[in-house]
Amino acid sequence: MDFCNKLRALIEEKNLTQKRVANDLNIAPSTMGGYVQGTSEPDFKTLKQLAEYFNVSTDYLLNIHSQKSNSFAEDELLRIFRLMTAEQQTLFIEQGKVFVKANEKKKEGKKSS
Known part of the structure; x- marks a missing residue:
């Protein structure tokens, strides 16, 4: 699963909206939309913010490891x-x-x- 699909799945799993996540992280909603649609990718700082927000590792978001985080x-x-x-x-x-x-x-x- 690629980054945009993982991000979309996390948003759905947490019953959030793209707009809510964008607002919580001070990201423009259009930028968040680009991440979810796969037309753009976050910089390292934003990737780290997303990982912390969803309590997963950056490796998980980047599909380096399939496990979300340690139990x-x-x-x-x-x-x-x-x-x-x-x-x-x-x-x-x-x-x-x-x-x-x-x-x-x-x-x-x-x-x-």
Whole structure:
């Protein structure tokens, strides 16, 4: 999905109008219309504003990643991870790998049943 379609989908998903988004971000409605129609593209500053407004990443808007943004759990894990020492981070990663392997074994066991 290209930028204009992602933007259009976000506007619809949030039950907004192009005019409302344009007003909220101090963008001319005609400029917003150009973004949605795919006849123009925002500069970096506006792209960043749009991403923040819709709580998505610029990568998502540019179709670099299909995921809108991190989930709450992912953000919480990252926050906790950053508070750890390097040694604790290493142990945390190793423990995570143990959980992943356990899940894989569990899935394999269900397939062979």
